[in-house]
Amino acid sequence: MSVHVLDELASSVEQMNPDKAMVLSKHTVEAGIDLADIVENGIVKGLRRVGERFEKGEAFLTDLVGAAAAAKGALESVLRSAVAKARTSQRSLGKVVLGTVSGDIHDMGKIVAAMPFASGFEVMDLELMSRLTILLESNATGAKIVGASALLSTTLPVQREIVNEFVKRRIRDRHNLLVGGAPATEQWAKELLPHTHST
Numbered sequence: 001m002s003v004h005v006l007d008e009l010a011s012s013v014e015q016m017n018p019d020k021a022m023v024l025s026k027h028t029v030e031a032g033i034d035l036a037d038i039v040e041n042g043i044v045k046g047l048r049r050v051g052e053r054f055e056k057g058e059a060f061l062t063d064l065v066g067a068a069a070a071a072k073g074a075l076e077s078v079l080r081s082a083v084a085k086a087r088t089s090q091r092s093l094g095k096v097v098l099g100t101v102s103g104d105i106h107d108m109g110k111i112v113a114a115m116p117f118a119s120g121f122e123v124m125d126l127e128l129m130s131r132l133t134i135l136l137e138s139n140a141t142g143a144k145i146v147g148a149s150a151l152l153s154t155t156l157p158v159q160r161e162i163v164n165e166f167v168k169r170r171i172r173d174r175h176n177l178l179v180g181g182a183p184a185t186e187q188w189a190k191e192l193l194p195h196t197h198s199t
Helices: 002-014 018-030 035-055 061-086 109-119 131-141 153-168 186-192
Strands: 095-101 122-129 145-149 176-180
Touching: 002 018, 002 035, 002 061, 018 035, 018 061, 035 061, 095 131, 095 153, 122 131, 131 145, 131 153, 145 153, 153 176, 153 186, 176 186
Parallel strands: 095 122, 095 145, 145 176
Antiparallel strands: none
16 A cells, blocks of 8 residues: 555656645655655655656656656645654754755755655755855754755766865864765765765
8 A cells, every 4th residue: 555655656756746746745644654755765766767767868857857846845735744743752863954056957955855854854955055055054053964966967066166165174074975966976976075975
């Protein structure tokens, strides 16, 4: 039952159907399916499928943006409030700062933030981030996990700027840095810093 409805949810995201994604998200929550499972095996699974097709040249940028819009709607309208209620009695696992690099065209911050949020982390979504905004936010909140997402290869250098800023200020070793997005490969992550992770 849960596997079937989660696969339906993934398909609704992949097919860029925000209304169906919202209805199915609500249904999964009401059915008592684990919230992290809904995000990972439903919403994110659908996004991953589109991302894999995009990398193979079988999908367009508009497909990625459309799928992201469907996922974002389901997260904002249904899952965020459900996760918040479920976590009222749980201790936070830590703080995470995430966002899309400045100059990019997508708004996937809330989607990227969904997994750590559902797992019990406090997540600060910066929407569009520069090396200074993410640095200031991580310092202000005490977040030790920092992630930057990019969809366009032309904005990948901003990820490098963010990493370099942490190195320049000698605080790189105090943080776990994550880079992600369609053009952010494992090789790119290793080029930035040996211990930087690609997602």
